[in-house]
Amino acid sequence: MSPTNGTADAHTPVPGSSLSAARRSRELADTVGGPAVDVLVVGLGATGAGAALDAAARGLTVAAIDAHDLAFGTSRWSSKLIHGGLRYLASAQFDVAHESAVERGVLMERTAPHLVSAQPFVLPLTPLVSRGQAALAWAGFRAGDTLRMAARTARATLPGPRRLSAVETRNLAPALRTDGLRGGLLSWDGRLCDDARLVTALARTAAAHDARILTRVRALELSGTGARVRDELTGEEGEIRARTVVNATGVWAGGLVDGIRIRPSRGTHLVLRADRLGDVPAGLHIPIPGETNRFVLVLPQGDGRVYVGLTDEPVDGPVPDVPEVPETDIGFLLDVLGSVLDTPVHRDDVVGAFAGLRPLLDTAGEPGEKGRTSDISRRHAVLTSSEGVVTIVGGKLTTYRRMAEDAVDATVSAHGLPAGPSPTASLPLVGAAAPARLATLPAPRRLVRRYGTEATAVEAQGAYDERLREPVLPGHPVTRAELLWAVRHEGALNESDLLDRRTRIGLIPADRAAALETAREILAEVLAEQT
DSSP: OOTTSSOSOTTSOSTTOOBOHHHHHHHHHHHTTSSOEEEEEEOOSHHHHHHHHHHHHTTOOEEEEOSSOTTOSGGGSSOSEEOOSHHHHHTTOHHHHHHHHHHHHHIIIIIOTTTEEEEEEEEEOOTTSOHHHHHHHHHHHHHHHHHHHHTTOOTTTSOOOEEEOHHHHHHHOTTBOOTTOOOEEEEEEEEESOHHHHHHHHHHHHHHTTOEEEOSEEEEEEETTEEEEEETTTOOEEEEEEEEEEEOOGGGGGGTSTTOOEEEEEEEEEEEEGGGTOOOOSEEEEEOTTOSSOEEEEEEOSSSEEEEEOOOEEOOSSOOSSOOOOHHHHHHHHHHHHTTBSSOOOGGGEEEEEEEEEEEEOOTTSTTOOSOGGGSOOOEEEEEOTTOOEEEEEOOGGGHHHHHHHHHHHHHHHHTOSOOSOOGGGOOOTTOOOHHHHHTOSSOHHHHHHHGGGHHHHHHTTSSOGGGGSBSSTTOOOBHHHHHHHHHHBOOOSHHIIIIIISOGGGSHHHHHHHHHHHHHHHHHHHHHHO
């Protein structure tokens, strides 16, 4: 029986998928200095967790490590969108566009329908959008719908684009300025409830297939036969032996393997309180002046927050663990947002901001690949070092599964590992189920969107302790039960794991400070259970 078939008891997690401090300690002891695993994956963002799942699902023995936490790097800083590849059509990257559309359909219809849903977007036709630009955008949306059909994604999953009257546009985006508004264009794309939750689901599904998911384990040195590592909790060092090694560390890949050239690009998002924009039933595409294929996105989150992004700026110098948000990015996004709103958003309305670094492959010197980072191809590449370390770079969140598959294919082929083709295109992640079943689960819709079939188990924790049903902080929907679940079953080891990744409370510093004591209480409670 598949460990991800959703048949677990309603009050328990999917069998074998629970990650905890105790499991980490046990499996770390078995792995460091122990027998060689078939595949060692370094990096537990979307691609690394996806590679761990891909290899484990093929029956290979797997250890996956990260110096920090699940989704610590780029994979928690995205726009939370699963793109269908429309942007790549405009730059004639037809293969990338088709791959994106296919992978979007895989997530929405097979592997993670609880985490990925259809998101409507309105492109307002303001005086700043010429009729020629509007015609070009409409042609693009129609082409995007053609991509959907080519990827065999059902119309019921992603509705088609249509034109909107000025009244319809205002109904979907009430904050828009009415002066000169002549209508809008409605389009649809995939959106994640949360990118970090996708990574958590990937890691737990890999664990259900017996992969060893080891956070706070830093790779100090890689070779074709393993890695020298350090336990960041104790400082102890040791060796993990492996028949093959996959470097999936994204923008940090070049620090572990020589010859890997990454050109990071910074994408910045602002965080606003939802009431600042009023009711926001749809997202917005706001054209950037002077650009034909770039937009600022307004993304309602359903938790009292709205994200506004994003930039695409090259980054030079050392790669930080957590990128800083420059004031120039904030000013740029506010200026574009203000070009369409009835009431401008001011700097003091920005209650949070975050930036991620895209791990773009530096192909300087190749025809057509010079210039701005926004022009660099989002194709991914699998590179094998002279020592046999396989590095996966480039790409984007939407295509993580294909990237992981290609990386594992390369390791299997190069080293003759006993494994068949990847099964992950039809392998449901923890919590996944058909939309009809998800709709009937006796749990709040918000929990179903985040936990899928496990939503009932998350909520059931509060059956005998009413405190667990309480919100972690006023005005935010996350409950104490969700924090408890994260520690018991999702591998959260400290307050940052809870507030910054398992939940996204920490995206607003004031909210993070208000929730910190509760997070510490939950951690202490679970620690008391285990001692």
